[in-house]
Amino acid sequence: MPEPLTSGSEALFARARAVTPGGVNSPVRAFNAVGGTPRFIREATGPWLTDVDGNTYVDLICSWGPMLLGHAHPAVVEAVQRAVTRGTSYGTPTEGEVALVEAIVARTPVERLRLVSSGTEATMSAIRLARGFTGRDVVVKFAGCYHGHVDSLLAAAGSGLTTFSIPGTPGVPASSTELTLVLPYNDRAAVAAAFAEHGDRIACLITEAAPGNMGVVPPAPGFNAFLAETCRAHGALFISDEVMTGFRVSEAGQWGTDGAVEGWVPDLMTFGKVMGGGFPAAAFGGRADVMHHLAPEGPVYQAGTLSGNPIATAAGLATLEAADEAVYARIGVVADALRAGVAESFTAAGLPHVIQSTGSMFSVFFTEQPVTDFAEAQQTDVAAYGALFHAMLDQGVHLPPSAFEAWFVSSSHDDRAVQQVLDALPAAAAAAAKA
Numbered sequence: 001m002p003e004p005l006t007s008g009s010e011a012l013f014a015r016a017r018a019v020t021p022g023g024v025n026s027p028v029r030a031f032n033a034v035g036g037t038p039r040f041i042r043e044a045t046g047p048w049l050t051d052v053d054g055n056t057y058v059d060l061i062c063s064w065g066p067m068l069l070g071h072a073h074p075a076v077v078e079a080v081q082r083a084v085t086r087g088t089s090y091g092t093p094t095e096g097e098v099a100l101v102e103a104i105v106a107r108t109p110v111e112r113l114r115l116v117s118s119g120t121e122a123t124m125s126a127i128r129l130a131r132g133f134t135g136r137d138v139v140v141k142f143a144g145c146y147h148g149h150v151d152s153l154l155a156a157a158g159s160g161l162t163t164f165s166i167p168g169t170p171g172v173p174a175s176s177t178e179l180t181l182v183l184p185y186n187d188r189a190a191v192a193a194a195f196a197e198h199g200d201r202i203a204c205l206i207t208e209a210a211p212g213n214m215g216v217v218p219p220a221p222g223f224n225a226f227l228a229e230t231c232r233a234h235g236a237l238f239i240s241d242e243v244m245t246g247f248r249v250s251e252a253g254q255w256g257t258d259g260a261v262e263g264w265v266p267d268l269m270t271f272g273k274v275m276g277g278g279f280p281a282a283a284f285g286g287r288a289d290v291m292h293h294l295a296p297e298g299p300v301y302q303a304g305t306l307s308g309n310p311i312a313t314a315a316g317l318a319t320l321e322a323a324d325e326a327v328y329a330r331i332g333v334v335a336d337a338l339r340a341g342v343a344e345s346f347t348a349a350g351l352p353h354v355i356q357s358t359g360s361m362f363s364v365f366f367t368e369q370p371v372t373d374f375a376e377a378q379q380t381d382v383a384a385y386g387a388l389f390h391a392m393l394d395q396g397v398h399l400p401p402s403a404f405e406a407w408f409v410s411s412s413h414d415d416r417a418v419q420q421v422l423d424a425l426p427a428a429a430a431a432a433a434k435a
C-alpha cells in the first residue's frame, strides 16, 4: 500500500518540537507508543479527519471520547455560534450552566453537581470533597485506572497489596501518594483485605466505572456493586469516574448498565468528555449531603475562572439533547460492525486476539485470554498493535496510537466510513501478524 504524503505534518511536528515538549500538548498524541509522525489535523467533519497534507482518515479516536455525535455536528455548531456572539465568559452564573447541570441530573443518579473544566479537575475535587466530608485521608484506586494527572492518583502500587504506594512519575512527592492504596482491578479479595486493614482511615475508593485507560477491561459482573457495598460498610465514599463512559456507554453511562439495574448508587461521580461536546467542560457530583460540604455552602474549597463557561455549556447541552435513542442505537451498530470485522480479519490472519467492550467502547488485545486487570493488559503484544496502527493509518483509518486505549465511534460513522475500516482490516491484520 502506498504511504500517504505527510510532509506537512512532519514540518509542523518539527516546529512543534522546537517549542513544546515532544511537540504535543498531551503525551499520547506524540505516537511514542507506535512510532512515526503524528498527523496534524486541519479539520474534521462527521467521522472524517483531514490532515494538513489533505489525507482523510476515518476517526476512531473521536477526541478520546467526547465526539459522540461526530465532528462539527450541526446542532452543536449552531449552539456554539449562537453562544459565542453573546460573549465568551462572564464570571457570573448563567442559565446555560443550570440547564446543563439539570440535563446531567436528569440522566444520572447525582443529586447535586458542580461544573469544572477538565476530568482531572473533577476527580481531584471529588477526592478533596471525600476527604473533607469523611475527615479521613486514605484513597483507594486500581492499577491501570487513569483519573487524570492528579498528584495523589499518579501512584504506582507499593510492594504489597495493602501497602501504600509510591509516586508513578517524578515530580509527585512521596507525601502525595503515601495515602494512596493501589489495588489490582477486579480483585475482590484485595479490596476486602485493604478495607479490613485500613477501613477506618479510607476516605474513598475511586474507580473508572468501566476502565478504558488500560484498554477496555470491563468490571466483572457485580464488581461495582461489591465496591459500593464495601465502601458503605466502612463509611468510605464510592467515587465512580464516568469521565470516559458517561453519556457514551448509555444515556446514563456505565451506571445505566449496572447500578441502575442492580439498585446501587455511587456517593460521588465524575464526568467529562461527552458532556462538553468537544469543549473543556467536566463535572463532579453526587449525594446532596456530601455535595453540601462544598464551598460556598460548606467548608471544602473548590473554584474555577472558566467553570461552566458559556460556550462549553452550550456545546455540552446541545450534545446531550441530540443524543437520543437513535444515536445510541447507531453507535451500537457501528461498534458491532467493527468488532465483527476485526474478529474476522484477525482470525483469517491467524492473530490471537481478544475484543473487550463496554457498550460501544471496545479494545482489541493481542492475547489468547480475556484481560481482567492491568498486569494482564501489560502482557499483551504491543509490537503487533504498532504494526496494525500504521497499516490502518496508511489506509485512511486513524486508530488510537496506543494499544491501551479504547476505540471510539460516533453516531456520524456512516456506512461508507464503516466500510473503509472493514476494507482496511485484512491487510492491517496481515501486517500485525508479521510484526
Ligand code: PMP
Residues within 6 Å of the ligand: 064, 117, 118, 119, 120, 121, 123, 146, 147, 148, 149, 208, 213, 241, 242, 243, 244, 272, 273, 282
Ligand atoms: N478520568 C478518566 C476515566 C479519563 O479517561 C480521563 C481522561 N482520559 C480523565 C479522568 C481525565 O480527564 P481530562 O483529560 O479531561 O483531565
